[in-house]
Amino acid sequence: xxxxxxxxxxxxxxxxxxxxxxxxxxxxxxxxxxxxxxxxxxxxxxxxxxxxxxxxxxxxxxxxxxxxxxxxxxxxxxxxxxxxxxxxxxxxxxxxxxxxxxxxxxxxxxxxxxxxxxxxxxxxxxxxxxxxxxxxxxxxxxxxxxxxxxxxxxxxxxxxxxxxxxxxxxxxxxxxxxxxxxxxxxxxxxxx
Numbered sequence: 001x002x003x004x005x006x007x008x009x010x011x012x013x014x015x016x017x018x019x020x021x022x023x024x025x026x027x028x029x030x031x032x033x034x035x036x037x038x039x040x041x042x043x044x045x046x047x048x049x050x051x052x053x054x055x056x057x058x059x060x061x062x063x064x065x066x067x068x069x070x071x072x073x074x075x076x077x078x079x080x081x082x083x084x085x086x087x088x089x090x091x092x093x094x095x096x097x098x099x100x101x102x103x104x105x106x107x108x109x110x111x112x113x114x115x116x117x118x119x120x121x122x123x124x125x126x127x128x129x130x131x132x133x134x135x136x137x138x139x140x141x142x143x144x145x146x147x148x149x150x151x152x153x154x155x156x157x158x159x160x161x162x163x164x165x166x167x168x169x170x171x172x173x174x175x176x177x178x179x180x181x182x183x184x185x186x187x188x189x190x191x192x
Contacts, residue, residue, distance in 0.1 A: 011058055018058075022051050025067070028145060029074045035140045036078035040131045050074040055137060067153040071147070074156060075137050082133060102166060127177040135170035142167055 003024075009017035029050050033043035050073050063067055128136055141152040142163070149167075153160045 003066060006060070007058075010055075018055060021066075024049070025070055029070065032071065032074055032140055033078055033143060035080055035125070035128055035144060036075070036137060038125060042081060046074065046077045049077050053077070065151065065154060068151050069146075071141070071145075072155045072157070075141075078137070079133065124174075124178075127174060130177070131170055131173055135166050135173065136162055138166040139170040139174065143171070 003021070006017045006021050010021060026047060030043055030047045033046040034040060034051075037046065043097075050070065053073050089125055102149055128139070131139065137156065138152060141147045141155060147155065149160050149163050149175065152167075153163045156163065
C-alpha cells in the first residue's frame with residue numbers, strides 16, 4: 001500500500017496501516033538512535049518512543065515528507081536522552097564490541113579479517129560518540145542514512161548551509177580520528 005494511503009488510514013485509527021509504517025521505518029530509526037546514543041537497549045527504547053510519539057501526533061502531520069518528520073522525532077528523542085543528567089558520557093568499548101554497528105559478515109572472511117572488522121566497527125562507533133552532537137547527527141543522517149542535505153535540514157530544522165558546514169567538520173574529525181588507526185582500515189584506505 002502507498003505511504004500516503006497508509007498515513008490516511010492510520011489517521012483514521014487503522015492500527016494495521018500504522019503497523020505497516022512502523023515496519024517500514026523501524027530499522028532505519030533504530031540505526032540512527034543506536035549511532036546517536038551508542039547503546040542498543042537505549043536505542044530500542046528511543047525507537048519505541050519515536051513511534052508512540054509519532055502516533056500521538058499523527059493528526060498534526062498534514063502533508064509533506066513523513067520520513068523527515070519521523071526522523072525529526074527520533075533525533076529529538078536522542079538529543080533529549082543525551083542531554084539528560086543520567087547519561088554516561090563515555091560508552092564502554094566492551095559494549096561496542098558486543099554490539100557492533102557496522103557488521104557485514106562474509107562467509108569467506110578469515111578470523112583475522114573478522115577481528116580487524118570488529119575492532120574497526122567498535123572504533124568507528126566510539127569515534128561517532130565523541131563527535132559534537134550537532135555534527136554526529138548530521139553525519140549519521142547524510143552519510144549513513146543517505147538523506148539529502150535538504151532532508152537533513154528539514155529533519156533538524158536548520159538551514160542547508162548549516163547542515164553542510166556541520167557535515168564538513170564531522171567528516172574532517174572522523175578522518176583525523178580514523179587516521180590514527182590506519183592498521184584497522186582496508187588496504188585501499190590506509191594511504192592518504
